[in-house]
Amino acid sequence: xxxxxxxxxxxxxxxxxxxxxxxxxxxxxxxxxxxxxxxxxxxxxxxxxxxxxxxxxxxxxxxxxxxxxxxxxxxxxxxxxxxxxxxxxxxxxxxxxxxxxxxxxxxxxxxxxxxxxxxxxxxxxxxxxxxxxxxxxxxxxxxxxxxxxxxxxxxxxxxxxxxxxxxxxxxxxxxxxxxxxxxxxxxxxxxxxxxxxxxxxxxxxxxxxxxxxxxxxxxxxxxxxxxxxxxxxxxxxxxxxxxxxxxxxxxxxxxxxxxxxxxxxxxxxxxxxxxxxxxxxxxxxxxxxxx
Amino acid sequence: xxxxxxxxxxxxxxxxxxxxxxxxxxxxxxxxxxxxxxxxxxxxxxxxxxxxxxxxxxxxxxxxxxxxxxxxxxxxxxxxxxxxxxxxxxxxxxxxxxxxxxxxxxxxxxxxxxxxxxxxxxxxxxxxxxxxxxxxxxxxxxxxxxxxxxxxxxxxxxxxxxxxxxxxxxxxxxxxxxxxxxxxxxxxxxxxxxxxxxxxxxxxxxxxxxxxxxxxxxxxxxxxxxxxxxxxxxxxxxxxxxxxxxxxxxxxxxxxxxxxxxxxxxxxxxxxxxxxxxxxxxxxxxxxx
Numbered sequence: 001x002x003x004x005x006x007x008x009x010x011x012x013x014x015x016x017x018x019x020x021x022x023x024x025x026x027x028x029x030x031x032x033x034x035x036x037x038x039x040x041x042x043x044x045x046x047x048x049x050x051x052x053x054x055x056x057x058x059x060x061x062x063x064x065x066x067x068x069x070x071x072x073x074x075x076x077x078x079x080x081x082x083x084x085x086x087x088x089x090x091x092x093x094x095x096x097x098x099x100x101x102x103x104x105x106x107x108x109x110x111x112x113x114x115x116x117x118x119x120x121x122x123x124x125x126x127x128x129x130x131x132x133x134x135x136x137x138x139x140x141x142x143x144x145x146x147x148x149x150x151x152x153x154x155x156x157x158x159x160x161x162x163x164x165x166x167x168x169x170x171x172x173x174x175x176x177x178x179x180x181x182x183x184x185x186x187x188x189x190x191x192x193x194x195x196x197x198x199x200x201x202x203x204x205x206x207x208x209x210x211x212x213x214x215x216x217x218x219x220x221x222x223x224x225x226x227x228x229x230x231x232x233x234x235x236x237x238x239x240x241x242x243x244x245x246x247x248x249x250x251x252x253x254x255x256x257x258x259x260x261x262x263x264x265x266x267x268x269x270x271x272x273x274x275x276x277x278x279x280x281x282x283x284x285x286x287x288x289x290x291x
Numbered sequence: 292x293x294x295x296x297x298x299x300x301x302x303x304x305x306x307x308x309x310x311x312x313x314x315x316x317x318x319x320x321x322x323x324x325x326x327x328x329x330x331x332x333x334x335x336x337x338x339x340x341x342x343x344x345x346x347x348x349x350x351x352x353x354x355x356x357x358x359x360x361x362x363x364x365x366x367x368x369x370x371x372x373x374x375x376x377x378x379x380x381x382x383x384x385x386x387x388x389x390x391x392x393x394x395x396x397x398x399x400x401x402x403x404x405x406x407x408x409x410x411x412x413x414x415x416x417x418x419x420x421x422x423x424x425x426x427x428x429x430x431x432x433x434x435x436x437x438x439x440x441x442x443x444x445x446x447x448x449x450x451x452x453x454x455x456x457x458x459x460x461x462x463x464x465x466x467x468x469x470x471x472x473x474x475x476x477x478x479x480x481x482x483x484x485x486x487x488x489x490x491x492x493x494x495x496x497x498x499x500x501x502x503x504x505x506x507x508x509x510x511x512x513x514x515x516x517x518x519x520x521x522x523x524x525x526x527x528x529x530x531x532x533x534x535x536x537x538x539x540x541x542x543x544x545x546x547x548x549x550x551x552x553x554x555x556x557x558x559x560x561x562x563x564x565x566x567x568x569x570x571x572x573x574x575x576x577x578x579x580x
Contacts, residue, residue: 104380175417179477181378183430183484184407193433198420 044270048263056264060231061246065257070265073246076146076234077215077272080242083150084157084214085207091154092161092210093203099162100169101191121159128156129223137224144225146240152220157210164206168199201287208280212273218244243269318534318558323350326488326518327372327395332386334367334376342367342551345386347537354510354519356529356559359539360574364551365522366414368539369490371395372520373409374402407434410481414493416473418465418480423457426465426476430484443483451479452509471502478509482517489513491521495528507532526575529559536562538571 059069095117103110132152142148172195180190226241228249234240241249243265250262327349334342342364349355357365367376374395376382388395395405418426427444436443444461448454453475457468465476474494481489491510495503510519510532523529529536537556541549555562555571566572 106380173417175413175415176419178375178378178411178413179417179419179480180429180433182373182375182406182411182413183433183480184403185429185433186403189433193429194419 041270044263044266047260048265048267051257051260051264052267053264056261056268061229061249062231065255065261068250068258068261070243070246070250070261070268072230072232072234073241073243073265074268076149076230076240077243079146079234079236079240080150080153081211081215083147083236084153084211087151087154088158088161088210089207092158092207093165095158095162096165096169096203097191097196100166101187101195117159117162121163125156125217126219126223128152129220131155132220132224143237144227144239145237146234147236148224149221149226149240149242152224153214153217156217156220157214160210160213161203161207164210165199165203168202168206169195171202172198201283205280205284208276208283212276212280215273215276216244216269218242218248221245318353320348320350320535320558323353325349326351326391328387328389328392330387330389332368332371332384332388334364334371335383335385336379337381338383339548340550342539345553347553347556349518349520350535351518352514352516353534354514354521354532355535355537356533357520357522357537357539358524358526358529358574359551359554360541361524362549362551363539363541365537365539366492367551369492369520369522372488372490373406373411375406375411377402407484408486409488409490410484410486411490411492412474412477412481412494415497416470416477418468418473418476420464420466422462423465423468423476424461427479427483430480434484447479447483448476450482450513451475452505452512453479469502471498471505474498474502474506475509478506478513482513486517488518488520491519493522493524496524503528526563530563533559535559538562538566538568538574540570540574 055067056069057074058071059067060071061073062068099110099114099117103113105111105114129152132148132155136142136148136151137144142151176194176198177190180194181187185193221242222245225239226245227239228241228245230239230241247262247265247269250258250265253259325348329345329347329349332342332345333340345368357368359365370376371384371388372390372395376384384396390405390409394400419429421429424444427447428440431437431440431443445454445458448457453472456472457463457476460467465473468476474497478489478494495506498506507528510521513519514534521529521532535556536559538554539551540554542552543549555566555568557567561567562571563575566575
């Protein structure tokens with residue numbers, strides 16, 4: 001064997017064994033998450049599918065499992081998402097534009113803002129619930145109404161939308177801004193005609209994921225007074241419940257059938273969530289930019 | 292002493308065929324109309340001078356080149372003319388630039404208005420991720436020139452020698468063009484707002500030789516109607532296209548601080564054949580320190 005041939009051989013068997021072991025470890029980590037999700041889905045589908053019918057979507061809750069549904073909760077969740085969309089988007093995108101395009105990052109107060117937005121994103125949701133109870137329900141005197149629930153969810157996901165929007169805005173290369181300025185565009189024109197159109201897919205993706213998180217939130221809604229038994233359609237300024245709370249309420253009942261209805265309601269919640277996530281992924285792939 | 296990346300290493304004197312640009316034997320600086328009168332210009336980043344003590348005049352309907360090693364401040368300098376340095380919060384410009392006798396940095400001057408009259412083409416082609424048409428139309432649109440937009444776009448593309456290549460695909464994405472075409476599109480985009488001056492910051496450094504030649508030919512064409520200022524680290528390019536050439540260098544302080552300075556400014560033919568300063572000669576002949 002020539003020296004040249006020897007050099008091309010693998011140096012030691014130890015290296016390749018370690019490589020394989022490491023890969024196995026990675027696969028194991030992946031499997032834990034994946035299998036858990038799979039088991040959960042199969043379990044829920046098995047129990048819930050037979051109960052997933054029109055009655056679940058159109059009937060109000062009832063003590064009789066044969067006619068019990070979750071219409072008020074589903075409607076309230078949809079209403080809250082609608083309100084959330086119109087409150088959180090302008091606030092979040094506006095903040096992100098200010099921080100990325102206007103704020104002088106060398107100023108201490110802007111760095112302070114920056115840091116605190118990241119902190120806000122990490123505040124437990126129950127704390128937002130307490131804030132909502134003290135400030136919205138009692139302080140402003142809104143009462144235990146759907147609007148209060150929607151507003152507290154707004155505050156909850158606002159930091160997430162801000163962070164996602166900032167990343168989308170930052171991903172627009174500086175050369176595009178400079179190209180705009182060099183043609184005599186004002187800062188407003190550069191932001192409005194170049195930066196935002198190019199950042200919108202990223203902003204949309206991040207916002208949808210934030211909404212998907214809000215949809216599953218339970219704790220802050222309980223604190224601002226979401227009820228567990230609402231048999232009428234929700235209104236903006238009326239008492240309300242939400243889908244996760246309704247699910248919890250059904251599971252807590254002693255009769256076995258209600259647990260199955262809860263499983264069916266979980267399927268509804270999952271379908272809404274997965275649809276939103278799929279839409280976000282589609283948006284991201286559809287408008288992904290290569291500079 | 293001077294830092295140069297190998298790719299930008301200057302050719303030896305013998306290789307610099309000083310094809311004097313557009314026969315500047317009859318180029319008489321004193322008879323030229325002055326567009327920019329720069330006096331004792333200094334640019335500081337966070338209080339540290341990057342370029343200092345620059346005094347020169349830039350003439351109308353001519354090509355003026357800035358050459359020099361990396362870090363000599365030539366790009367910093369060219370960005371003073373359309374106040375692009377304003378976009379960097381820590382940058383400060385001292386001294387004076389008169390544009391047709393008006394102080395470019397005067398308190399009343401709006402940088403946005405400055406940039407309408409003084410266009411810029413960047414080192415890396417930066418077309419907007421829009422159609423070819425919308426790229427050229429962007430400038431006129433932000434200025435509110437909505438009438439005759441089609442003609443304006445066509446004329447700008449003609450001027451940038453790009454019309455024949457793109458006339459059938461104006462609605463296609465500008466990102467589908469080749470690098471050289473993209474750069475000519477950026478030139479067309481700058482021309483569409485009818486500037487008086489076009490600043491080019493190493494416009495061909497990211498392009499292949501054929502595209503580079505086309506850009507250089509374009510400069511010869513354009514200088515009849517426009518005043519062109521170009522930064523380049525390719526000395527042959529400066530020799531080919533420029534009427535006047537300014538050579539910048541780096542002064543290294545004992546404490547290691549590096550400051551760009553203007554060494555020599557003269558007719559291109561003089562800079563490349565009979566430079567007055569030893570540093571210029573060392574640079575254009577490829578010798579350092």
